[in-house]
Every structure is written in structure tokens, then in C-alpha cells.
Amino acid sequence: AQSVTQLGSHVSVSEGALVLLRCNYSSSVPPYLFWYVQYPNQGLQLLLKYTSAATLVKGINGFEAEFKKSETSFHLTKPSAHMSDAAEYFCAVSDLGDKIIFGKGTRLHILP
């Protein structure tokens, strides 16, 4: 069965610092992996997705994630945090385009 684990329900970084949000997955087949962002009282916006092409995936707003099969990880990074990055981030996994399983989310706080 597919599952996603996001390490850290809250992460705080200073403005301008590196953002690192951790995600590990479990899947019996090569997965599709996603990162979504959710702002308060809004739906989800796709940041990026991995679908078995390049292992380093670039997304919107300067985010990127690297698929590491040996570590079953798909961590999300951004070199320099901006105040507008404060939001809830969800890692998700899907087997061959089947339903998406979401992680519990990580709330990113940006410190001035």
C-alpha cells in the first residue's frame, strides 16, 4: 500500500534561508510523487510532480524536489525563503495515476 510520511508538522526558517521539507514514501511500484501548497482557506496548488522522468524536478515559485529511489525520499527545497512561502505543504504519492495519498502536511513558517 502506498503511504507518505512528512517529517515535521511545523518547520520555521528565516527569510532568505534554505527551505527543506522532508518527505518519504512507500510504494510497491514506481510512483508518481507530488508536492502541493495550500494557503489558508484555499484549495491545493500543484508545486511540482515526478512521473519517472528526470529525478530532479523543478516547480513553480523556485521550488524543486529530488527523487531518490535508494532513500525512498522526495524532499522539497528552495534556496531562499520568501515571506510569501508561508503555507501548508503536502507531499503526495500515486501509483500509476491511481488515487493520490496525501501526507499529513508541513506548515512552513518564515521568520523575518
Place this chain on the structure above:
Amino acid sequence: GAVVSQHPSWVICKSGTSVKIECRSLDFQATTMFWYRQFPKQSLMLMATSNEGSKATYEQGVEKDKFLINHASLTLSTLTVTSAHPEDSSFYICSASEQGLQETQYFGPGTRLLVL
């Protein structure tokens, strides 16, 4: 492109009444639509998957008679919460995917339901 809308964005109703939430794909044909429920500060939980013209597939533990889903066209799916009770208060989010691109779901902005 790939915009999904939901209506209404929020609704307050009395206990025992039914509430209908619409989910529309504005610029693409959504062969599959998904309905999620999100409790405060929690993740999204898939309630059901619907394919146009077919009955919805409900996740384990979701009452199909309480949460009626209709996917009558390639651009519209509706979720009706029947005989709503305060415990049904939640944030309901729909998503939609195109035929052949089912690995990508486009999410609506969500509907906040408060049952008094």
C-alpha cells in the same frame, strides 16, 4: 489553464437540511473527479472518486447515502450532503483530472460547510 471552481465557497445550514456543492472544470474535460474532506489542520482525506456517467466509488468508511455524488457531465460534479449534522462541518475540496493525464489532479478552492 486547468482551472477548477467550486460553488459555494462557504455555506451555513441548519442541522437536518441538505447541501449541494458544485465542482466545475472550466477549461478542460474532467473524465474523473475526486472529492476530499479536510478537517482543521489535517490532511485531505479522499471521500470518493467519480467518473463521468458512472457511479462514484466511495472510500471505506464514507456513507454513500449521506454523501451523494453525481458526475453528469465532463465539466460538472456535485456533492450533496444529505441531512447534514454538525459533525459534517468541514472543508470539502474537489479535484479533477483529464483523460490520459490522470496522474495530475487540479484542485478547486474548496467549500467550507458549517452545520448549526
